[in-house]
Amino acid sequence: MTLSVKHKFQSAIPDAGDPNIVQPSNWNDEHALTQATATILGRVSALTGDTEELTPAQARTLLNVADGATSNSTDAFLLARANHTGTQLAATISNFSTAASLVCLPLAGGTMTGKLNTLATAAVAGAGLNIPHGVAPTTPVDGDIWSTSAFGIYARVNGVTKAMVSLDNASQWTIIQNFKTSSTTAASIRMPHGVAPSSPTNGDMWTTTAGLLYRINGVTVTAMTTTDAVATFSTQVTSPKVIGGTGVGSSLSLQSTSGVGATDFINFLVGNAGATEAARFDTSARFLMGATASVAMNIIGTHPRLQVHGVNTDTTTIAQTRWETNSVGVQHYLNHSRGAAVGTHALLADGDGIGSWISGASDGVKFIDGTSIQAVADGAQALDSTPSAINFRTNSGTTATSIKGRLTALGQWLFGHVTSIAVGATSNQVPTLQVHGLSTDAQATVYRWAASTGGATLGLFKSRGAAAGTRAIVASGDTIGALQAFADDGTNSPAAARIQFVVDGTPGLADMPGRIELATTPDGASTVTTRAVIDCRGFTSLSGSFGRGAPVTKNADFTLADTENSIIVTKGSSCVVTLPSASLWVGREVTIKTTVAFTTVSASSNVVPAAGGAAGTAILAAVAGSKADLISDGTNWIIF
Secondary structure, eight states: OOOOOOOSSOOOOOOOSOTTSOOHHHHHSOOOOOOOTTOEEEOOSSSSOOOEEEOHHHHHHHHTOOTTOOOOOOHHHHHOGGGOOSOOOGGGSTTHHHHHHTTOOOSSSOOOOSOOOOOOOSSTTOOSOOOOBOOOOSSOOTTOEEEETTTEEEEEETTEEEEOOOSSTTOOOSSOOOOOOSSTTSOSSOOOOOOOOSSOOTTOEEEETTEEEEEETTEEEEEEETTOSSOOOEEEOSSSOEEEOSSTTOOOOOOSOSSOOSSOOEEEEESGGGOEEEEEEOTTSOEEESOSSOOOOSTTOOOOSEEEOOSSTGGGOOOOOOOOSSSOOOOOOOOOOOOSSTTOOOOOOTTOEEEEEEEEEEOSSSEEEEEEEEEEEOSOOBTTBOOEEEEEEEOSSSSSOEEEEEEOTTSOEEESOSSOOOBBTTSOBOOSEEEOOSSTTSOOOOOOOOSSSOOOOOOOOOOOOSSTTOOOOOOTTOEEEEEEEEOOOSSOBOEEEEEEEEEOSOOBTTBOOEEEEEEEOOTTOSSOEEEEEEOTTSOEEEOSOOOOOOOEEESSOEEOOTTOOEEEEOOSSOEEEEOOOGGGSTTOEEEEEESSSSOEEESSSOEEOTTOOSOBSEEEOSOTTOEEEEEEOSSSEEEO
C-alpha cells in the first residue's frame, strides 16, 4: 500500500555526488508505508500516539459491530422472511389466532368432523396423504393408522392390529394368513410372470417364464422350473440338511438349464453367504476345483474331466488315505477298453495305452508334457491274460515326451530302447537289465561318494536256492557270475570275451574258495575258450602263447621304461642303466643282454649279484653275449 506522504519542505537542489547516499530527489519523493495483510490503520491505545495496525476484531470494536454479526447484503435479502431465524409468539401477530382457528386442527388430540378429501397432484411431492414412518403405538385404539420403516402401514380395527395389504411387495404379515380358493378353477395365490428383480433381498419370491424363484441367505434359488414334470421339492431341516427325495431309493438330480445352454454350469458355493466358489460342473460336464474355466493340459488341447487348480501346496494337492485294520492300501485304477460304448468290453491291441500319469510344464503360453509314466498293452490280449508294460517318458527339450525306459511284461528293464534284444551265439539269452545307446552313453557306471577307502562295487550273487530269498549252499565248479562282451555278427550276438567267477573247491560256512577265468573267442568260432585262470591258491595258469613285449635295443645310457622288459645293449662303451625303484615293481622281471665287450652297470647300488651278497652296481661283465635276468624283491633287483 502506498500513501502520499511527503516532506513539507521540498528541495530545489539537483542530485549530485555519491548515488548511494540520500539525494534531494529522495527527500522530495513520496514515502512507502508497509502494512500487514487484513489490517486497518488506526489507533486503539489511549492518548495520542503513533498509528497502529488494527486486527478485524479491533476494527469492529471501534465501529461498534459485534463479532459474528450478519454480513451486509441487499435489502431484498435482508427483508425476506425466509432468511430470518428465531421464533415469534403467535400472540404478537395481529389477527393470527382468529385466522388459524378457522383452517387448522390442534397439534394433538383434535377431532375433525366431515369428510377428508385429499388430491394427489402431479408435483414431485404430490401424494394425497402422507403418514411418515414412526414408532408403533404401545396401546393403539380403534381407528389408529400408523407406519413404521420396518413393517409398513398398520391400522387398528375392532381391537385388532392389522397390516394393510396391497398388491405390491411392500406388505408384510406378522401372523399366519390363510388363503382359500373361491372355486375349483381359481388359485389360492397367483404370482404372474414378470421380470426378475435386479437386486433381490432375502425373502423375495417371484416368477418368470423360467419358473418360481426365491432369495434366501443372499442366494437366488430356483424352487421349481418349467421343465419339472412333477413339482416335488422337499427339505428336511435336520442335522445335516437333506434336500432330495422322500422315500428309499429316491434320486437327486442337479440341472443347470432347461434349454440348450453354452455357458451354463452348476456352482458349489461355501463361506459367508456363498462368497467362495469351491467347485463347479461346467457346460461340458467337467468338474473344476479352483478355477471357473477349463484349462488345456497339453499341446493338443486336452481338457480333463477332473481339474484341480490352485496357487499353493494345500490347494493343488490330492491325497488318498485308507484307514482300515488290514494289509490292503489305497488303490487308483486306470482302465481302458476298446468297447465303443460305456460298459462295453473289447480287447486292446498290442501297444495300446492303458493309462498315464503325466506332469506338464508351462512354456509361457500353454502346457507341454514334461514326464509321464505310461501303462501299455505288451503282447496279445486274451480272456484272463492282459500282459502289460510300463513306459517311462521324459521331455528332452521338444514339444513331446519320448520313452527313455521300459519295464516289460516279462520283468525286463530296458533303457534307451522299447524292445528287448536277445544275446548269445543263437540269441537264446534275454538279459533282465538292458542299456541301449547310440554313443558313449551306452554304459552303466556305479558311483560311490564317500570320505573312506572303500570304492564302488558291482556285485554278482549265486545261490542254489530254488526261489528268490531261499538259501542253499553252492557246489564246487558252480559259476557265480560272469562279465561277457557280446557283438553283433549280423544275425546273432555271440560273446567275444568273458571274465567268469567260479566256485573253486568245496564251500562251507564262512569258507568260499573261488577262481577267476579269462576267456576269449578264437577267430572263426562263436564260443569263448578259457585262456587264463587264477585259482583259489593264487596260482595263475595260462593256455596259449605268452608275450612280454618285443626286445628294445639301447646304444646309449638309458632309463628303463615301464613297458620295457627285454633289453639288448649295443653301446660301444660301458652302459649305465637307471632302474626303477624296486619297491614299486615287486616281482617284475627284466632281461638285459649285451652284444659288445663292455660292462653294463646300474646307476645306483640296487643290484644283488647272482652269487648273493651286498647290493652293488654290476649287471653284465665286459663279455659279448652276456645276459642277466633281474627280478624285483621290493628292495633291490636280484640277478638270476
